[in-house]
Amino acid sequence: MTGLSSGDRVVCRYGGVPQEGTYITERDGKAVIKLDTGYNIGVSHTECDLLEKWSPAVPPEVAISQDETLPLLSILSTGGTIASRIDYRTGAVTSQFDAADILRAIPGLSTIARYRTHKLYTILSENMTPGIWQELARAVYNEIDAGAMGVIVTHGTDTMAYSAAAVSFMVESPVPVVFVGSQRSADRPSSDNVMNALCSASAATSPLGEVAVVMHDSTSDDRCAIHRGTRVRKMHTSRRDAFRSIGIPPLGYVEYPSLDVKLSGHAVTRGGKEPGLCDSLEEKCGLVYFHPGMDAGILECYRGYRGLAIAGTGLGHVNTGLIEGIKSLIDEGCVVVMTSQCLHGRVCDRVYDTGRDLLRAGVVEGGDMLPEVALVKLMWVLGNLPDREKATAMMEMNLAGEINRRSLHGL
Secondary structure, eight states, X not given: OOOOOTTOEEEEEETTEEEEEEEEEEXXXXXXXXXXXXXXXXXXXXXXXXXXXXXOOOOOOOOOOOOTTSXXXXXXXXXXXXXXEEETTTTEEEEOOOHHHHHHHOGGGGGTOEEEEEEEEEEOGGGOOHHHHHHHHHHHHHHHHTTOSEEEEEOOSTTHHHXXXXXXXXXXXXXXXXXXXXXXXXXXXXXXXXXXXXXXXXXXXXXXXXXXXXXXXXXSSSEEEEEETTSEEEOOSSOTTOEEESSSOOSEEEETTTOOEEEOTTSOBTTSSOOEEOOOOOOOEEEEEOOTTOOGGGGGGGTTOSEEEEEEBTTTBOOXXXXXXXXXXXXXXXXXEEEETTOSSOOOTTSSHHHHHHHHHTOEEOTTOOHHXXXXXXXXXXXXXXXXXXXXXXXXXXXXXXXXXXXXXXO
């Protein structure tokens, strides 16, 4: 039949067998049906009969009960899968909730702390921008300044490491600032949103005193890892334990379901600094991954940029045909920082001729900084230091735990 709308319950015949499901949309002249098994099929409209029209009922808003004796946390919502459900108009996961909805959906949060909630954005994390990082940093600072004992940022996982690094540089925080997300939406049986949210709240009330990412540590529901905001990377597209600390062990763990927090000796503890905000960013910065046969003409795209991070091979190399173009950018005022695609270990451009030529061209060694962290750091340093020599020197300094003084064995 025709006249179906997204969300309608239907019964359709596929191979002569009746199947019940939800009408999603029309595609290529076919009705796309999400079966109750979870699979999507495409059938002729004439093979579908309406069972029930979809009506977007508005559920009554449940009041959030707050225990005034518990510590005060702030939840800043930016969207992402942790604040998402299936949208039956498209059959896709979309961000649809705000911070208060998360509290209603996860009642266990109210046993850990009391909360202020603010919805900054409702977006998937690929839509993050440096401008949104700045708004987020200001919101984090304002919550700390207003007395929050910790701040939780709900965020999509795909670019969460970028945002955590940005806030690490822009905000001096004496309390935990915890980024949390989920790999699977709330309406999936395997969703990690509840455990991750509860563990993030426990981490936000712990003695931690820096920006961190809290996510599943394994595929089981046994504990979450606490990762430094400048040393974390998403290492898998879909696994619940996708996030890993790179170059250092995690800052600690939150056991589940006990929610006991165990911090390691290298974690920064709360109260060691005054809150501060320095939120200027230079957006004319880029990140380039070198590959064999890379055309030097690609560098022309970055003419006029103030900063460029390069993810080179091994110890920090590119082919010799690129060096002249890199030198030209540097001569025009661009700060070029070399990192490595290897992730573990550090750049050392003094071993091979190519590296020595890069140093002579004026390239800055990025130590063991992750390439994406080097990009974010460049934006922040150049946004606050107009003097190139001072900015270059600061890129080689450890500001927020992004550079390890020594590489740890096995990491």
